[in-house]
Amino acid sequence: MSVLDAIDSRTVSADMPGDQDWWRGAVIYQIYPRSFQDSNGDGIGDLKGVTSRLDYIAGLGVDAIWLSPFFTSPMADFGYDVSDYEDVDPMFGTLADFDEMLREAHTRGLRVIIDLVISHTSDQHAWFRQSRSSRDNQKADWYVWAEPNPDGTPPNNWLSIFGGPAWEWDSVRCQYYLHNFLASQPDLNFHNPDVQDAVLEAARFWLDRGVDGFRLDTVNFYFHDRHLRDNPPLPAGATLTGVETSNPYAFQLHLHDKTQPENLGFLERLRELLDAYPGATSVGEIGADRAVIKTTAAYTEAGKRIHMAYSFDLLSTARSAAYIRDTIEGMENGIGSGWPSWALSNHDVVRVATRWGEGLQQDRFAPLSLALVTSLRGTPCIYQGEELGLTEADVPFDKLQDPYGIRFWPRFKGRDGCRTPMPWTGDDARAGFTTGDPWLPVAPEHRERPVSTQAGDPASVLARTGAFLKWRKDQPALKTGAIRFLDSPAETLVFLRELEGETVLCAFNLADEAATIRLPGMTPLSLEAPGFTGQSAGETLHLNGLDAYFGRVG
Template sequence: MTQKSDWWRGAAIYQVYPRSYQDSTGDGSGDLKGIARRLGHIASLGVDAVWLSPFFKSPMADMGYDVSDYCAVDPMFGTLDDFDAMIAEAHRLGLRIIIDQVLSHTSDRHPWFLESRASRQNPKADWYVWADPKPDGSAPNNWLSIFGGPAWEWDSVRKQYYLHNFLAAQPDLNFHNPEVQDALLASVRFWLERGVDGFRLDTVNFYVHDRKLRDNPPLKLSAAAKAKQTNPYEYQDHLYDKTRPENLVFLRRFRALLDEYRERTSVGEVGDGKRSLKTVAAYTGGGDKLDMSYTFDLLGPDFSAAYVKKCINAFEAAVTDGWICWAFSNHDVIRHVTRWTKPGDSPDETAKFAISLLACLRGSICIYQGEELGLEEAELAFEDLRDPYGIRFWPGFKGRDGCRTPMPWQAQAPAGGFTTGKPWLPVPDAHRERAVDCQDGAAASVLARYREVLAFRRGQSALVKGSIALLDAPADVLMFLREHGNERLLCAFNFADAETAVPLARETTGAAALGFPGAAGRLDGTNLLLPPLGVFVGRVE
């Protein structure tokens, strides 16, 4: 077995949504050649790795998360040669490449599914989750799809239902069948052989279903909580359609494969409601499954000292030997500058405050394309939507297209320099005003702050790999110590709208400011004075 490197521990990862990053052909959609062209920008941020959302062959019913060939590049994005060239350029720049593996389900146009649905006796008949109807013809149980309606679709050829946790065009694979696991691991090996440095495992806790197909019980929700839900999926306690214990067996097989290669890593996306941290602990503990997990704890509307403290405490208590990857934005949620900027506040200041906090948290961190520009959520008309989730639940939920609009590179160029054709989603004028060429070289820009903060973080071992200890502070202040070896750093963040004085305990009164980028907090005797959205990072002897 090859020695496992922990380069990923404390790494900064930059997520690219390929369809929206850079178009090299003029067809209005981003591609691999376009990504390769822009890797210099990513390297300039000071990140360690790039996470690519799916680029595999797909009919694009769910924007590539419905894979029809795990070992092929969709022509929309280019060719395998383009992929090889892109990864070579990334490695030349010192960047590692992590790709998004969608293993829980395939497209309904995948050859495996076409064969499976053809009969109940063919070699792949048991590769997907098939079930007979109830005597009255209804679905086998009460499981629901995240994208709306029952999680079961009737097939007129097999005269059975098949399971789909997402779109009906995304049938779930049967992980109880070892041949399915073998085939999926073979596809993972294909990309390892091409030099991929790691995998982000989409919906990693959805792989295995309950063999008995037991009904999920209702989730105990108050009337007020139910009134907030736009999706009835949230009414169930998902005991049987995901997070089954057998999943750990597959994750150990996955890890064993990665350990055959040098310096490879894995991060799993865990969406499991109130059980998420328990699941993260199970999936990352023991050193024989995932290296780290990616959760939704800081991808919602809550942003306060108390809430972030609660998340940190919960993770530190639940996950003793695992690792987490924190993120504030991604391709599935409203951009955090929009979620967290209070009325009357500056989005730029929110963006700068947020990256300062993210960089100081214990764990690896993930940055979503465009957040380094302070982009806000795009407001799109219904007729411009491409996301099936948003189209299904409009107008109660507007979908995910507002965070997926193309990256603006040049303020004065058509489509912000993203494409010479018509972009697949509109490029808002407000985004063009924040284009890379407007901020590059501007000392006070959000882009400059990102580069400065990430460079600072990389130079402090306590921030990259150190422990964290939360400290007592006023209600609107988050304060903690990061420690690694002989290095101890005091980090403080003021979420309040007014200056706050923070009394320092005896062990932190000797803190000396380290020149953290944009830090406006200052020491005044035994008090730390923090302006609104103020930050302080100092060394403690």
């Protein structure tokens, strides 16, 4: 792409409607490119496939898309093991394909956020190849190297999320290197300023091309304890959110292998870079953190570090109304000037339609859960297929691709079940995703809920989702207003969103059975949110099972 093309792409982004705070309360649609749309018949989704579906995405009423990694990679962890930060892997296309997708997205009013995976690289990255070649080369200290203990064992007790020790022996340097994930994903040494400079230059490369920001993978994993101190055991009765309980990683209190204070300084450097590109934003993933509210508050302090962050609190199996309220109120009480992001599904967890909605009627549960997550204070992310009410696919062991699932089978089946191809049509086993053999099988039950069928049915999850998100665009209080919960019966959630004298009441019934909610001293006027039939009679709300109500108060 020429310099002129790059400027044109950046200009389209900068001139899009909205100010530099467009991200506050925006709805972000996550795309897992491998599984979204294949354009060339090789069974793997690609960037041209994304471009071909932009009208569909824009039609949902979302504000931005988040693309999971498409960088050059050996694909040991499906793109989260980057071997070149400044190029597109051939399976996804070319830089020209990315530039076209970006321009077409901007033309439709869609911002584009891309994954930035910088806590680690692939072991095939040129940086690591040089680093491991000797102990005295120019990049010798770009990764976390350590001497063995006198008996040859790893330097400490740190564990990998993907199983086993977080240390791998290298027979060239005769040292161990740190990997918080796969052994083929060595951790970068952020204590080295040259490493920080290098990853910031990689970010600048994409900002210059016109991207609107980054989703920061494992943003709290960048730094490690310089002294390599052992982690203590997790206190009795405590749990680690976001980690499978059969994984020994969940047995430690991770004091020293992540969430180090030095990270704050780097995030300020990153924010300085982002601020040089008006409208550019960032959303961080805070993974398996021992003090997630405190960390989120520090990382998202207004104007200083990243713009927003999400954790795994609403991506867990806990689903009660009381748990949801406690989670949101806890974050509100502790986040200070920061800004949260919320999601109920993504590429790492069991789909919410199964995790929270199993046994419930999906045509009612799915629109309700989407309305809930997009009504909370913060920036919501919805994951491809949520708008169709897709459940978790059951991928047999012989079809599994995810190394995480293969390692911990059968108690934990990994992440493939939420990554199966998007069902565009229901007429064959490939569901309109590809003309070839899909990299993961399309779930038969997903072929019963394709886009082609739901698009023509005003009562479908897809139609109700689109109608609600378009309605939400005209409700400023739902995007940036404050939030305040009211007491209500079990399995219901009632809260107020308040902005500049406008107050919107939001009420959700998470149970199958009808609920009656008393609101002393309050008589809301219905806003007639599309797809929901809850009714107000004076100070009383009547909600059917899996239903919601939105009304203006005052």
